[in-house]
Structures are given as structure tokens and as C-alpha cells.
Amino acid sequence: MVFALKEVKMFAVITVFSLILLGMILALYKFYSEREYYANYAHRLESELNSLMLVYENKSRELDEVEIKLSDLKANYTLLEEKYSKLEKDFSSVAHELNRVRDVAKSLNSTLYNITSTMLSYVSIPQALPRVLNIDEVLATGYYVVAAAVTPSDPWLSYWHLYAWVSSSIRYARDPLIPIPYCEYVNESCVLKYLFIENYVQSPSQTLEYWQGDCEDTAILLYAMIKYYQLFINGTEYLTWLALIEFNDNESHVAVFIPAKGGLVAILDPTGHYMTTDEMGRLVPQPARVELEKYASRWSIHGGVKNIDLIRADVIGKEYYLSAEGSIEKIAEYIESF
Numbered sequence: 543m544v545f546a547l548k549e550v551k552m553f554a555v556i557t558v559f560s561l562i563l564l565g566m567i568l569a570l571y572k573f574y575s576e577r578e579y580y581a582n583y584a585h586r587l588e589s590e591l592n593s594l595m596l597v598y599e600n601k602s603r604e605l606d607e608v609e610i611k612l613s614d615l616k617a618n619y620t621l622l623e624e625k626y627s628k629l630e631k632d633f634s635s636v637a638h639e640l641n642r643v644r645d646v647a648k649s650l651n652s653t654l655y656n657i658t659s660t661m662l663s664y665v666s667i668p669q670a671l672p673r674v675l676n677i678d679e680v681l682a683t684g685y686y687v688v689a690a691a692v693t694p695s696d697p698w699l700s701y702w703h704l705y706a707w708v709s710s711s712i713r714y715a716r717d718p719l720i721p722i723p724y725c726e727y728v729n730e731s732c733v734l735k736y737l738f739i740e741n742y743v744q745s746p747s748q749t750l751e752y753w754q755g756d757c758e759d760t761a762i763l764l765y766a767m768i769k770y771y772q773l774f775i776n777g778t779e780y781l782t783w784l785a786l787i788e789f790n791d792n793e794s795h796v797a798v799f800i801p802a803k804g805g806l807v808a809i810l811d812p813t814g815h816y817m818t819t820d821e822m823g824r825l826v827p828q829p830a831r832v833e834l835e836k837y838a839s840r841w842s843i844h845g846g847v848k849n850i851d852l853i854r855a856d857v858i859g860k861e862y863y864l865s866a867e868g869s870i871e872k873i874a875e876y877i878e879s880f
């Protein structure tokens with residue numbers, strides 16, 4: 543029985559020992575298994591870390607490149623800002639210069655307009671009237687009015703003497719060509735051109751200085767002398783017209799017309815060698831219609847008279863009035879209405 547107990551103890555010890563050994567073997571197995579798993583895991587993590595490092599390096603490089611580009615763009619932007627600022631200053635300066643040039647052009651246009659107006663006052667009778675028929679010009683004829691042997695109390699005889707004096711003293715001379723400047727606009731720019739007009743309206747004092755002139759010059763001189771006679775010798779100012787005559791062939795002529803009561807008119811035309819007379823050759827006003835037709839037939843070489851403007855000059859007030867205009871018929875009707 544003792545033997546049996548011994549054996550049981552031995553068995554128990556062996557069993558415990560075996561169990562411990564088995565536990566150790568199992569623990570060892572588990573240790574090795576897990577170590578391999580974690581080694582693999584660590585390897586995978588390392589591989590992922592490497593990939594991420596690669597991505598990081600690429601992105602870092604790209605970031606560097608973007609930063610360089612951004613820096614270039616900033617530099618360009620600064621440069622462009624400077625250029626823009628300079629261009630703005632240049633634009634402002636050019637705009638200022640353009641305004642100055644426009645002002646100069648406006649001033650030149652105004653100057654040209656004044657020159658053209660002045661030149662027109664030398665070639666066109668309506669514009670020339672203030673210059674050629676004023677009180678100073680009338681006074682300038684005084685010496686010659688007296689020299690023409692006028693009679694203070696007899697206006698018609700005095701007009702005859704004045705007509706005779708002008709006809710015999712003033713030599714006929716054609717007018718020179720006068721250039722009239724004007725703008726011809728091409729693309730809104732003024733191209734200076736000249737219109738040449740064969741006409742120069744002389745003042746009475748000029749005609750008396752040159753002793754020559756054409757029809758308007760002698761008619762204007764005669765008109766001024768008649769005004770001098772009326773104002774300063776006879777003492778009564780009578781209605782007197784400067785007659786601007788247009789013929790049917792578009793030529794023009796100037797004479798002096800003096801109306802009288804009863805629808806009468808006297809025509810004094812030194813250049814046309816025409817004066818209204820009675821059968822005795824005296825200056826006597828005649829019925830307007832008959833006299834105008836007779837005068838028109840004097841100019842049949844020009845196809846007759848198309849139009850007459852009757853202009854009355856107030857030489858003291860420098861005012862000029864168009865009393866009547868139209869055909870011989872209309873002018874006759876107008877004079878007959880007096």
C-alpha cells in the first residue's frame with residue numbers, strides 16, 4: 543500500500559510537470575506566432591511610411607515650384623502695376639495735350655472765321671457796307687463834292703454835276719482776284735482752301751486815292767458824294783438807294799437810284815454811262831416803270847435784268863436796310879407806291 547501511494551505521488555508530480563511543460567510549449571508557440579504577425583505588420587507599416595514619404599517629397603517639390611511661380615507672378619504684378627501707373631500718367635498728359643490742341647484748333651477756326659469775314663467785307667457788298675459807307679467815308683468826299691460845282695438849292699442839278707464829275711474823274715479798272723480762305727473738312731480736319739473772287743469793294747476814300755475802280759466802286763463813291771451834298775450842303779437827306787443789279791447771265795452791276803414823288807425815279811450809273819434825263823438832257827426823274835425798262839434795255843447784252851436789291855444806307859448810324867428786292871416789275875411797283 544505504501545508503494546501505491548508513492549506511485550500516485552510520482553504520477554501527480556509527473557502530471558503537474560507535464561502540464562507545466564505543455565503550458566510553456568503553448569506559450570512559446572503563441573509568442574512565436576504573434577512575433578511573426580507583428581513583424582509582418584511592422585513591415586507593411588514601414589512600406590506605407592516609405593510611400594507616404596515619397597508622396598510628401600513630391601508634394602514638397604511641387605509646393606516649392608508653386609512658391610517660385612507665385613513669387614514670379616508677384617514680381618510681374620508689381621512691374622505691371624508700375625507700367626499701369628506710368629501709362630495712366632502718360633494718358634493724362636496726352637489727354638491734357640489733346641485738350642490744348644483742341645483749344646488751339648478752336649482758336650484757329652475762330653481766327654480763320656474772322657479772316658474770312660474780313661475778306662468777305664472786301665469782296666461782297668452787303669458785308670462791305672459798314673466799311674465803305676459811313677460818315678467818315680462821306681466826309682472824305684467833301685472836298686471833291688465842292689469841286690464838282692454843286693448848287694446848294696438845286697439837288698437834281700447837283701446830282702448831275704456829281705455824276706459828271708465821277709464819270710470824268712474815275713477811270714474804269716477791273717478788280718483783282720481776292721483769295722477767300724475757308725475750311726474744307728476731311729475726316730473732321732480742316733483743309734485750308736481758297737476761293738478766288740474777282741471783286742474788291744473799294745471805299746470812297748480808296749477810289750479817290752487810286753482814281754480808278756469798277757462799277758460798284760464808282761457807284762459807292764457817287765452815293766457817298768450825294769450823301770455829303772444832302773447832309774452838309776443842301777441840308778436835307780433824301781431817300782437814295784444803292785441798287786445791286788443782277789442780270790440774266792448772272793453778271794452783276796451797281797448803280798444809284800433816287801426816287802421822287804409821283805412814282806418817279808432817277809438812275810445814275812457812271813460806269814454804265816447811263817443817267818435818267820429829259821429830252822433836254824437834264825437830270826429829271828422819270829416814271830419808274832418806263833425808266834426801269836429803258837435802263838434794262840441798256841443792258842440787253844446781259845439778257846436783261848433778273849433782280850434788283852435797293853439798299854438804303856444810314857451813314858451816320860451805320861445801319862443798312864434792304865428797302866425792296868425783285869424783278870423790274872416789283873421794283874417799279876414799289877417806287878410807284880411812294
Ligand SMILES: [Ca+2]
Pocket residue numbers: 717741742743744755756757758759
Ligand atoms: Ca471793285
